[in-house]
Amino acid sequence: MDERCVVERKRQTGPGEERSGSDWRQMEATFMKAFGIISTTALFLLLGANLPAFAQEEHHDEGAKPAQHEEQAKPAAKQEQAKPQKQEEQAKPAKQEQAKPEKQQQEAKPQKQEQQAKSQEQHQQQQAKGQQQQQENQQQQENQHQQQVKTRQNEEKSQQHQQANGQAQESQGKYARNGQKDRDGHEYNESRFGPNHHARFEENGGRYYNGRREYSYGGYWFYAGAYPAWFYQQDVYFILGADGLWYAVAYNDPSLIFRVNIG
Numbered sequence: 001m002d003e004r005c006v007v008e009r010k011r012q013t014g015p016g017e018e019r020s021g022s023d024w025r026q027m028e029a030t031f032m033k034a035f036g037i038i039s040t041t042a043l044f045l046l047l048g049a050n051l052p053a054f055a056q057e058e059h060h061d062e063g064a065k066p067a068q069h070e071e072q073a074k075p076a077a078k079q080e081q082a083k084p085q086k087q088e089e090q091a092k093p094a095k096q097e098q099a100k101p102e103k104q105q106q107e108a109k110p111q112k113q114e115q116q117a118k119s120q121e122q123h124q125q126q127q128a129k130g131q132q133q134q135q136e137n138q139q140q141q142e143n144q145h146q147q148q149v150k151t152r153q154n155e156e157k158s159q160q161h162q163q164a165n166g167q168a169q170e171s172q173g174k175y176a177r178n179g180q181k182d183r184d185g186h187e188y189n190e191s192r193f194g195p196n197h198h199a200r201f202e203e204n205g206g207r208y209y210n211g212r213r214e215y216s217y218g219g220y221w222f223y224a225g226a227y228p229a230w231f232y233q234q235d236v237y238f239i240l241g242a243d244g245l246w247y248a249v250a251y252n253d254p255s256l257i258f259r260v261n262i263g
Contacts, residue, residue: 182262195237198237213227224260231248234251247260
């Protein structure tokens with residue numbers, strides 16, 4: 001747009017006017033250059049004057065920020081450091097409270113063990129006393145039973161002896177009299193024969209003579225063709241019958257009788 005104005009001016013003006021216009025433009029250009037230089041210089045001066053202050057202020061701000069952060073961080077750090085201590089201090093009573101039952105339990109353990117040991121010892125003593133009393137009762141019962149058995153046996157023997165004597169007296173008419181002899185001349189004597197001289201014989205006892213088993217009684221050797229089983233199971237005695245023959249009789253049961261011979 002400026003170029004068009006200049007061209008139009010050239011067209012409208014004459015030669016003199018073109019020269020004065022050219023001078024004016026040169027002055028305007030020089031003035032604009034000078035104004036530009038002055039403005040630039042002023043701007044640089046202004047910036048140069050404010051820049052150190054701005055940098056110092058910025059540096060001061062930057063330096064103040066860490067300090068401020070440190071100052072802000074110190075209470076926080078102190079608070080954080082104080083928290084565990086406070087928590088530990090708060091936890092100490094709780095730990096002490098927790099430790100009290102444990103300590104009480106540890107102190108109670110020996111007492112409890114001692115009580116259990118005493119109770120166990122008393123229980124064992126009671127068991128021992130009970131067992132001893134039971135053994136004494138059993139022993140007493142056994143003694144009583146043995147005494148009863150002995151008494152019964154003595155009574156039975158007495159009864160048997162009385163029965164044997166009575167039967168012997170009753171059988172005096174059947175058996176030989178004292179001093180009577182058999183047909184072979186063997187004398188019957190009540191001091192050696194009869195119920196008052198009973199004895200027990202063993203199956204393999206006596207002697208084996210002439211192919212037979214003989215037993216000694218009253219000074220003679222007696223034998224039989226066969227011996228009944230009861231002969232070896234109870235006491236027997238020998239007598240001379242009224243018929244002059246010898247007989248073996250069961251002491252406890254005179255009805256058991258069989259004939260024997262003198263060897």
